Every structure is written in structure tokens, then in C-alpha cells.
Amino acid sequence: MPVIVFASSKGGAGKTTACTILACEIAKQGKDKNIGVSVIDADPERNLSAWAKMEGRPENIRLFDDVTENNILDVIEEAQRQTPFVLVDLEGVASNTVTFALSQASLVIIPCQASQMDANKAVKVIKMIKNSSRMIGREIPFAVLFNRLSAAIITKTGRHLAEEFEGSGIDVFKCSLIERESFKSIFSFGGSIYTLGAKNKREQESIDKAGDNAKLFTEEVKRRLKQDIKPIEETRRTANG
Ligand SMILES: Nc1ncnc2c1ncn2[C@@H]1O[C@H](COP(=O)(O)OP(=O)(O)O)[C@@H](O)[C@H]1O
């Protein structure tokens, strides 16, 4: 059962937002098939829990809060027993909780805004992931997800950073998350973008675009999860031909 972990060495990159968008989209797609998704709030700020405790949370999203470094591994195990998808929202600093969660990840998503300073922080968390990989003797798949991009233009900095990441062999999501009011509003009003309700045609169009963005993101996550998770030795052999 896949464990998807959201990590960054910086607050404000978009971990909680991306985690919630993904959870809601998986829940929407899984509703009629009785497929649930667990969200584990492992950030002492508890932003994810605050959202999940508001009215409107999709019924097939299960919240695990009160998570600490002492129980994170048990909580992940329990969540995996209960639902086929497990999402872990982490704090933006290095801690034992972060290391333990990374060790269980099928995929680590690193949200990053299109600025050099954010990209530098992303590189920091990638080093942490690689150290965890070595420690546990298995490859931990990860990818950078550009977040809060403008809907209208691809910025020069954004393009440059994507090329820099790819040039250093760092995987980048093909899709990005766009800066959308509805991705923000769900944390004020609870529920998903689909329960926000639009006052006019323009708002509805904006919600529809956010929905398309969430769908693309979710499809790419699912595609990535289907890729084989190879032990480190095998990866080395493949790399050396
Ligand atoms: N794609 C987005 N569109 C609009 N606002 C966003 C988006 N991503 C993040 N935000 C806003 O940016 C801030 C930080 O995002 P958050 O998900 O809390 O980051 P983190 O969990 O990494 O600290 C929040 O105010 C959030 O509403």
C-alpha cells in the first residue's frame, strides 16, 4: 500500500496544500469504489488536522493526528491496514519524525515554489532523503513539485530551475500546482474545492480549473507509484550497465 510523504526543509512550500488536494482527489475518485485515503498529520502546527476537523471533509478520508516521533511508524502501519492510500504531511524541519516517515515512503513529494531560495531548500531535503535511502538500503523515490505557479505564464526563473533540477538528475513533476484561490479557501471553509460553491460563472470556472489541476496532479502521482521500487544494489547495477 503506497505511503506518500510530503517533505521540504522549509515551511510554506505547500506540503499541507498539496497533501490535502491529493487526498480530496483520491477520495473523490475512490468514493464509489469504497476506496479510502488516510491523512497523517505529523506536523506540530496541525494545519492538516484543523482542515480535517472542519465540516465537509470527504467521508472516505481518515485523519490520524496526535502523531509524534514515538508513534509515527505505528500510525503509518495502522493507516496502511485501514486504507489503500496513506499520505503523510510533515513539518518543514529535520527531525526524527521526518526521518522515520521518509523510511516508509513509496514516494516523497517535495513542493517547491519557483524561486532560487526555495530550490536551494529543496536540494537540502533531497540530501536528507538520499541519506535515509542509504541508511535503510533501499531507494526512496522522490520528485520536486513546483507549486504556486502563475496560471498565465511560465516564468524565466521557473524554467531555469526546472532545467537545473533535471540537469542534476533530480526528478521533477511534469505537472505543477497553480496558484488558485480555491486551494487556499478550503482551509477557511473546510471540505474540498468541489464543496466550496461558486457565486458566479467566473468563480465556477476558477474552481473547474483547480479541479483539472488536482486531477492532473493525482494522475501523475498514481503513474509514479506504479514504477518499480528497486533495492539500491539493483539500481547501481542498472546504472553501471
Ligand atoms: N497552489 C496554491 N494556491 C494558492 N495558495 C497556496 C498554494 N499552495 C500553497 N498556498 C498557500 O501558501 C501558504 C503555505 O502553504 P502550506 O501548504 O501551508 O505550506 P507548508 O505546509 O509547506 O508549510 C498557505 O497560506 C497556503 O494557503
Ligand SMILES: [Mg+2]
Ligand atoms: Mg504544513
